[in-house]
Amino acid sequence: MRSGRTGLLVVVGLVLTLLGGCVGDGRAELNRAGWTADGDVVLVKEGFYEDPTLWIGRPGGRLEGVPVGGVCSISMVTAVFPLPAPRIGLAVLCGGNNPRVMFASFDPNTRRAEPLASVSTARLVPMSNYFGAAWSESSRSAFIDYITVGCYGIGTVVDGQVRPLDVTVPLPGGAVDLASALPPVDGPGCTARVLANGPSLSPDERYLAFFLHVCDPVCYGMMATAKGAVGIGEEWRLVVQDRVTGRVDVAGVRYRRPHDVAVTDDGRLVINVRYGDAAGLHQCRITACDTPTLLASGLFSSPNVRPDGAQIVAVKPRATEPTYLPLAR
Numbered sequence: 001m002r003s004g005r006t007g008l009l010v011v012v013g014l015v016l017t018l019l020g021g022c023v024g025d026g027r028a029e030l031n032r033a034g035w036t037a038d039g040d041v042v043l044v045k046e047g048f049y050e051d052p053t054l055w056i057g058r059p060g061g062r063l064e065g066v067p068v069g070g071v072c073s074i075s076m077v078t079a080v081f082p083l084p085a086p087r088i089g090l091a092v093l094c095g096g097n098n099p100r101v102m103f104a105s106f107d108p109n110t111r112r113a114e115p116l117a118s119v120s121t122a123r124l125v126p127m128s129n130y131f132g133a134a135w136s137e138s139s140r141s142a143f144i145d146y147i148t149v150g151c152y153g154i155g156t157v158v159d160g161q162v163r164p165l166d167v168t169v170p171l172p173g174g175a176v177d178l179a180s181a182l183p184p185v186d187g188p189g190c191t192a193r194v195l196a197n198g199p200s201l202s203p204d205e206r207y208l209a210f211f212l213h214v215c216d217p218v219c220y221g222m223m224a225t226a227k228g229a230v231g232i233g234e235e236w237r238l239v240v241q242d243r244v245t246g247r248v249d250v251a252g253v254r255y256r257r258p259h260d261v262a263v264t265d266d267g268r269l270v271i272n273v274r275y276g277d278a279a280g281l282h283q284c285r286i287t288a289c290d291t292p293t294l295l296a297s298g299l300f301s302s303p304n305v306r307p308d309g310a311q312i313v314a315v316k317p318r319a320t321e322p323t324y325l326p327l328a329r
Contacts, residue, residue, distance in 0.1 A: 035304055043055040046077070059313070071102070091142075119161065125148070125188060130144055154178070154210055163185065165199075178196060198258055211238060213235070238271060257279065259273065261303075279297065311324055
């Protein structure tokens with residue numbers, strides 16, 4: 001990010017370095033990125049043995065640092081999502097005596113957090129975990145990634161429990177009901193017909209997008225001593241559900257190594273995958289995603305669409321500054 005100005009601000013005894021268009025504390029790496037409802041960028045930096053810090057402001061302008069240590073004990077931010085101003089939505093991994101994934105509404109002015117939903121991680125079997133993904137403010141529900149003994153799934157958080165996503169996906173070999181075909185959330189194994197990961201909602205919450213892997217004939221999880229998860233290097237399909245009409249679209253092309261997807265209100269998609277020989281961020285539309293356009297090569301995480309759909313922000317591994325990319329209409 002280009003910058004020619006540097007400023008210094010003291011707020012309530014905390015010295016924050018505010019750089020014109022850059023993030024203060026260049027030593028800490030970026031972990032996640034997102035947007036506020038009014039188009040400010042939100043960058044998450046985490047250092048060793050330090051609480052995460054949110055850097056908030058206009059892209060290319062001055063960003064203000066706000067610690068989020070008060071959200072929960074030993075927290076790591078896994079997702080950022082917009083909420084009505086001035087609040088910012090966060091999904092965090094909480095440790096201490098109450099380990100859990102929590103979706104929270106965070107006010108950067110008061111530094112107070114209001115829990116929205118949570119699920120305990122205290123009794124998960126080995127090689128299993130939850131990760132924060134997407135939040136629907138209109139339905140007050142959370143979509144979450146889970147891994148159970150080496151298999152990926154997507155669930156919804158209901159009353160502190162994770163239930164496999166209830167969506168029927170039309171496929172060439174016949175429709176698949178994910179509620180019964182995904183791996184069990186808390187079982188000792190993970191035999192399943194399909195795997196799913198990377199749920200994302202459009203800013204207006206109309207579209208739910210995610211990746212789907214079909215197993216032949218079924219998926220089996222890794223042994224406890226094995227590394228990695230099933231299906232990560234295999235072929236995955238991109239699925240988009242219109243949550244208003246109920247229509248589900250599945251791209252004909254298949255991708256490898258899916259990481260994230262972001263979707264705009266008007267049906268444009270940014271997918272973080274390997275397509276052909278190119279790994280990186282690709283753009284396409286819901287109904288025309290068989291030949292996506294490469295936006296940027298390389299490894300990325302946390303791609304998020306600005307609420308007006310004009311720009312995305314993403315994070316490269318070990319980067320201290322974000323990557324901004326314009327989106328074509």
